[in-house]
Amino acid sequence: MADPDLNLLLALDALLAEGSVVMAARRLGLSESAMSRTLARLRDATGDPLLVRAGRGLVPTPRAILLRERVHDLADEVRSVLRPAAAVEVARLERTFTLRASESFIEVFAARLVSRVTAEAPGVLLRFAPRPDRDVQALRDGRIDLEIGAHAETAPELKVQALFRDRLVGAVRDGHPLLPGDAVTPDRYAACGHVVTSRSGRARDLADEALDALGLARRVVAVVPSFPAALAIVRASDLVTLASERQVASGIAGVTTFPLPLPMGEVTVTQMWHPRHDADPAHRWLRGQVLAACRGPGDGATDLPSAGGLRGD
Template sequence: MSDLSDSQLRRLDLSLLLVFLGLLRHRKAALVAAELSLTQSAISQALKRLRDVFGDPLFLRLPHGMEPTATALALELPVAQAVSALRSALKSARAFEPTLAEGVVRIAALDAEQSVLVPRLVERVAHLAPKLAFSVIPLGRRAAVEALVDGRADLALGYVWEAPDVLIRKKIYDESFLVVGKPAILPDAPDLSLDAYCAANHVLVSPGGDLRGVVDDRLEALGRTRRIVLGLPSFLPAFAVVASSDAIVTVPSRIARDFAPGFGLAVAEPPLDIRRFPVSVFWHRRNDQDPLTRWLLQFLRE
């Protein structure tokens, strides 16, 4: 594709670029029309104008939706950056006023951060920015990174060992682990011997449904094993299971301290060293100067 002339650039407007980015994100004209409050006919006309300006089909109609061409994919980042820069310029032209802030903040987070961080953030922000709403997307690690990159999420909470350069991270805290079980199963809590730990039945929390985790790697290094009787994708259901069985579960310490008492469960220190991990907030560089993003980050950093 050759460079665009001034006459071609004059034929572009912000609505066309928003339609273009919407089609890349959703791959369905009906979803883009609903998102932008336009008719499907208007989306079709916008796509026709975009094809004419760029001299490329941009999107191919396939049974599963609109498939972007190589040209469309190549345009995605520069167009997204241009729209983001325009948004930032318009926002920075006026002082940020939380009481006037509107819209939805989309946060990618798994249930640990959903339970520990999100309620505190919403509680602190609610009275300062009453017109804001929050939507949590149950994504972590690579899926959360992808959501930030393609614009489906504004912030991500959790831990990612390797993040692409287009993302910025700020560590909120380092997390450790605790063991949770019924008082009768953990009679010496907060103490717990390695023999008692290995002899117990275990529930494992794993979003991917695995029946092996970092604890099993540490036990293997010690020449020990444990029996996992159930794998669950989230922590609070694991607490419910442990409260009605003889199993124990090893969970992040903040989850244990916040929720174990409500289930009538005891908390013990794990009898082996388990690698701590950083819990951070992530955001895309295109939003780094966004006033709302920076305002929310100050609460998470606290």
């Protein structure tokens, strides 16, 4: 059996409410002849006359009277499903959002974001998931709501929005021999022992690429999975590590930072989400909260197209 035509449901609702082919046609923006043909289809579908002549007007049959309220409720439900979502009542929102972000982002921005969200939506739970890799399948599967980080590449269908720009700086212990004497040159920087932060255990990062371009190489002494671990080693040695400028902006006890003497540009940190969430009012609100938490004096935050040309908010 073929699926029923939902247009017939809306037409039946209009006919039973108006009790007139002419008035029902006007209500739906149809011609009188088109509505008459629709009534004929409804009679065939239901096996009942539905509306019958009584003098100059039409009256509903017993079956039509029984159907009237039910049909009206169903028609309202169809209209509700097919209209745009209503604005979310944030104060009454109860929902869990999962954000996958780097450790540095969580350290710098999580407290500010949680404070904003809790003030506006006390029923919302933010779950920060670790970021072991850059696989976008978790976004596609719906296991995470937002992916936050520096994304060199994205999947074509994903939505992307820039949050802020950042750059890497060097970090050493207070009183390190590299500072504050002569200017830190690429040769002096490369001559130091280095600590690399990598969850995957890779010993190479962006600094090696920049040194390669200058014909230089550095000696990596240790690879650790987190920035706090790298700092613990740096504080107790003459080794050097890399840090996000945002992460160390407020200062870290026992650590001095310095501009890298390498041709390394800024990185753009973005938030990325699957198109299934793009029009969801609650998800749009969350993305606005993330953007607001990341913004500060002098911060830029503009939309970036994804590989497929789709844009964020």
